[in-house]
Amino acid sequence: MELSTHIDIDAPPEHVWDVLTDFxxxxxxxxxxxxxxxxxxDARLHVELTPPGGRTMRFRPTVTCVEEDHELRWLGHLWRPGVFDGEHRFVLEPLDGGAxxxxxxxxxxxxxxxxxxxxxxxxxxERGFEAMNAALKRRVEGVTDETEAGARAS
Structure with missing residues (x-):
């Protein structure tokens, strides 16, 4: 079973990456x-997910892939491997020449x-993923706007 969501963000992949990996x-x-x-x-993470209207789930996944500015993956298990496993991923692809x-x-x-x-x-x-995507977009675009506004004012 796969759950996949998508969002476009008005900022370059490196800006999205910086926010996404600043745990x-x-x-x-x-x-x-x-x-x-x-x-x-290979790092072990402590993750808490709280879906809208749901209970908080805690687990300790292992990071399986880190490609800077492009992909982050981790693999977690509920109880023990093979019972209920989840491979979580974020993939960043440049659009409009990287803008x-x-x-x-x-x-x-x-x-x-x-x-x-x-x-x-x-x-x-799925609602939690979509809420996180929207919040990531707001955060990255807000940080980018503030940074650019500050640079123009200097």
Whole structure:
């Protein structure tokens, strides 16, 4: 089972990447996720996801892919591997010669209990992804606008 969402952001991929990987500041803008740790391959993260209208889920995924300004992935397990696993990913693609960014925010769910668990979390999780996408867009575009305004004023 795969959940995939998408948003275009009016900022270059490196600006999106900077906000997306600054886990320490997620509490300032992100309504869906709290992440502690570092976005480096094989790092263990502490993740809390709170979907709209749902209960907070906590897990400790391992970062599986870090391609700066392009892709971040982690793999988490509920209970133990093979029961309910989720590979979470963010893929950034440049648009308009790199002036804008297409963001894919997705997760593939596998494991013995994935059909059952999906029935309880699927819709809320998708709403959480979409809320995070919209908040990321606001944050990145706001930071970019403030930075550019400050640079013009100097």
């Amino acid at each position: 320490d500041r997620y509490h300032e803008w992100n309504p869906f996720a709290r992440v502690a740790g570092r976005p480096t391959r 804008r960014t297409s963001v894919t925010h997705a997760e593939v769910f596998t494991g013995a209990l994935s059909p059952l668990v999906w029935r309880f979390i699927g819709t809320r999780t």
